[in-house]
Amino acid sequence: MAWEGAALTSGSLLLPTVEATAWRLIELAGTGELWHALWVSNHAALLGFALAGAIGVPLGLAMGRWPSADWFFDPYLNVMLATPMPAAIPVVIMVAGLGLPARVLVVVLFALATIVFHARAGFRLVGWELLEMSSAFGASEWQLWRKVVLRGAAPGIWLGVRLGAIRAVSAMVTIELLLVAVGMGRLILDAQGSLDAAGLFASVMVIVAESVLLAHLFQRFEQDASQAAMGMAAE
Amino acid sequence: MITIESARVRFASTEGGAPMVALADVSLTIARGEFLCILGPSGCGKTTLLKAMMGLVPLDSGQIRIGSHAVTGPGADRAMVFQNYALLPWADVTANIAFGLELRGASREECARQAAHWIKAVGLGGFEHHLPRQLSGGMQQRVGLARALAVEPEILLMDEPFGAVDAQTRRLLQEDLLDLMQRSGKTVVFVTHSMEEAVLLGDRVALMSPRPGRVREVIEVGLTRPRTASVEREPRFTELKEYLWERLRAMRDEAADA
Ligand SMILES: Nc1ncnc2c1ncn2[C@@H]1O[C@H](COP(=O)(O)OP(=O)(O)O)[C@@H](O)[C@H]1O
Ligand SMILES: [Mg+2]
Numbered sequence: 001m002a003w004e005g006a007a008l009t010s011g012s013l014l015l016p017t018v019e020a021t022a023w024r025l026i027e028l029a030g031t032g033e034l035w036h037a038l039w040v041s042n043h044a045a046l047l048g049f050a051l052a053g054a055i056g057v058p059l060g061l062a063m064g065r066w067p068s069a070d071w072f073f074d075p076y077l078n079v080m081l082a083t084p085m086p087a088a089i090p091v092v093i094m095v096a097g098l099g100l101p102a103r104v105l106v107v108v109l110f111a112l113a114t115i116v117f118h119a120r121a122g123f124r125l126v127g128w129e130l131l132e133m134s135s136a137f138g139a140s141e142w143q144l145w146r147k148v149v150l151r152g153a154a155p156g157i158w159l160g161v162r163l164g165a166i167r168a169v170s171a172m173v174t175i176e177l178l179l180v181a182v183g184m185g186r187l188i189l190d191a192q193g194s195l196d197a198a199g200l201f202a203s204v205m206v207i208v209a210e211s212v213l214l215a216h217l218f219q220r221f222e223q224d225a226s227q228a229a230m231g232m233a234a235e
Numbered sequence: 236m237i238t239i240e241s242a243r244v245r246f247a248s249t250e251g252g253a254p255m256v257a258l259a260d261v262s263l264t265i266a267r268g269e270f271l272c273i274l275g276p277s278g279c280g281k282t283t284l285l286k287a288m289m290g291l292v293p294l295d296s297g298q299i300r301i302g303s304h305a306v307t308g309p310g311a312d313r314a315m316v317f318q319n320y321a322l323l324p325w326a327d328v329t330a331n332i333a334f335g336l337e338l339r340g341a342s343r344e345e346c347a348r349q350a351a352h353w354i355k356a357v358g359l360g361g362f363e364h365h366l367p368r369q370l371s372g373g374m375q376q377r378v379g380l381a382r383a384l385a386v387e388p389e390i391l392l393m394d395e396p397f398g399a400v401d402a403q404t405r406r407l408l409q410e411d412l413l414d415l416m417q418r419s420g421k422t423v424v425f426v427t428h429s430m431e432e433a434v435l436l437g438d439r440v441a442l443m444s445p446r447p448g449r450v451r452e453v454i455e456v457g458l459t460r461p462r463t464a465s466v467e468r469e470p471r472f473t474e475l476k477e478y479l480w481e482r483l484r485a486m487r488d489e490a491a492d493a
Contacts, residue, residue, distance in 0.1 A: 136291055
């Protein structure tokens, strides 16, 4: 509403009306341009995110369980988490080129540490008392993982996955805007270049919507796991 | 019979200084079917000794044997009741009680049957599907006790099981435990820091002192069994309690002088 008001009163070329944005969105969707861009971007994001999850969750849990694993991997992951995204991208491209592998690698680099650290925190939430109790009742390492760790650490795991998904989308767009103009990043740059303000807004909104949707989806998992793990199931 | 021979346990100190001696040369023999209470001030190594018997804490030297077998880890002949209950927060009363059986590969029906039996035995009828969070501390510890009894151990190791509940609940739990154990013939090692509790429940009381943790004295309680809480009115009960208090105070003065 504030947006519409501002656009109408300022009469700005650069601040499109809601109506114009909506039309442009429909147009982009109609020509298939939007779908193609989304597919190209998400291909990298999805692959990278899946890879980060597949490595990150087991690694984080292992770091919680074994101090030596924690001691070994923690410094690298800290650097990964602290490095500003735009600064690292040129380095990745130097190493991995401009193709899909490079974009996947960027996504992994930026989603991985978050997922690992939250899985580790999830493991710690289980508490050594439960692990000790399970050993006392004769649990094997396998039973310990299946019956205790995965249940108790689930809230942390899902929180990491949720934040990791958001970081994956953000990494995907950043690399497309900065260095490899493909997918949604390409759409945004084109709109910007041709002063197509409505197209620019429409593209950005699609990305925001995707990110919010993902975050929301995983939040559901996280909340369910959290309530279950804390013993707060619905009556 | 449990035989503890010169058991020593040291923990690496966190500051990297000299290791801290949690158990120094503890020797103790516990007869089959005996109820032994371990009494001592906080930090004297009671939990460590119990966990060593459970096989959760390795000894630096010495040996613990059950019958003729040396303890090297947890085993089906022993079960433990924990000070902080250690219940699975996501599992209901039934599932928590059946946890030990489930780990041993018991079938679903067997687990349900045993859980139902022990729920009744510890007085948790009607709470089958409650989660730990929905139970009072006393009831949570009843779950902990039922979980331990459900695996039918010969030896029950209890670490200040009633330490965190209010006085009235504690009293009820003590009476119910007396009732359950006097009929079972199980060996029980019960850690407490309450003199009344030690005398009320135990056949013998092992007194421990801290820094380094050792067993100073083992006292015969000599009150008749089966016992009920009414033994608290017997002169022998008061006499023993006084004696234990004197000994604990003497240990404190020693520590203060050192
Ligand atoms: N895992 C551990 N690591 C280091 N020190 C420990 C550990 N467990 C116990 N201790 C130390 O050993 C001593 C005995 O502890 P504990 O057996 O818990 O005593 P109690 O149960 O009688 O209060 C204490 O000083 C405690 O700080
Ligand atoms: Mg203790």
